[in-house]
Amino acid sequence: LLPAKNGKGFTEQFLLEVVEILLSYSKRTYDGEKVLDFHHPHQLLEGLERFSLEHFRREILLGARHPRYLNQFSSGLDIISPAGEWLTAIADTNMFTYEMAPVFPIMEQIFLKKMHERIGW
Numbered sequence: 001l002l003p004a005k006n007g008k009g010f011t012e013q014f015l016l017e018v019v020e021i022l023l024s025y026s027k028r029t030y031d032g033e034k035v036l037d038f039h040h041p042h043q044l045l046e047g048l049e050r051f052s053l054e055h056f057r058r059e060i061l062l063g064a065r066h067p068r069y070l071n072q073f074s075s076g077l078d079i080i081s082p083a084g085e086w087l088t089a090i091a092d093t094n095m096f097t098y099e100m101a102p103v104f105p106i107m108e109q110i111f112l113k114k115m116h117e118r119i120g121w
Contacts, residue, residue, distance in 0.1 A: 014053075021057050026079060036064045 002011045039062055064071075088095070088104075095104040 017053055021053065021060065022082070024057070025060050035069050037062050 001007050001014060044059065044062070091101070091104075093101040093104075095101045098105050
């Protein structure tokens with residue numbers, strides 16, 4: 001992976017595979033499958049000891065998931081929030097001041113204005 005020398009191609013392939021896994025997961029979540037595919041810890045241990053993206057592709061689906069799954073700790077899949085989290089993680093910048101990340105404070109102002117309009121303030 002970057003910043004290793006000649007890591008550009010591998011990094012790109014890795015990120016594309018992660019995106020494909022996440023898209024597949026979100027699609028399957030909305031397919032109305034069962035909420036939970038329970039496995040005992042001993043059933044998962046061997047696969048996780050040799051962790052790879054392929055294991056992640058299978059095991060990510062073992063957690064509770066359903067677009068209308070709600071309980072005291074979690075709720076259905078929200079598509080927008082992970083996209084925003086990924087964008088801010090990739091930007092990897094300090095967002096406390098305008099000088100460090102000028103786009104984010106302005107986006108925050110626009111977002112707050114739109115929210116105020118929606119709720120009638």
